[in-house]
Amino acid sequence: MAAAITGGCLCGACRYATDAAPINIRACHCRLCQKATGAPLYARVLVPLDAVRIEGPVGWHHSSAALRRGFCTACGTTLFSERASAM
Template structure:
């Protein structure tokens, strides 16, 4: 199966082949700041399964992760692992924004206090074991 998506202005388009490795909501402080949001809901794919067309920018947000965004409109699209293994694709950037539902929350130890997690999904203080 192929899932497609893109940025707000349409300058960047992407496609993801197959099923994601996992679908999670990350509440870590880096994701909060990078996304400008209380959390980052993303589908994790092998980088080889993702094709990107258009001009993107990258920002090194940690030793291990780059944030990828549209250079035209600034839409935050991916968290790209520098070791070449995987990339998190922002769920809301898929054309079918309901294609995936998260299965767990990670880094809830850094969750913003007013965010209420009452969806019954597993919650991990940090990354899952």
């Protein structure tokens, strides 16, 4: 059965999939998210990280002490954000 949520980057090197039910779905308009995405807002789905299967060359950048952002090191697509507090 296909995973409930799937996606990937622009060049196809990175793929992700999860069957986890979303904890929440939000659009963040904070300055850091705007700069990280190059867009007016960052729309994202929150699921437990251990429930996500990730393949490909993902790099991580700490945009603050509490949060790091994952991106494809081949094409630069913004893919993930991970909070130290998990919420």
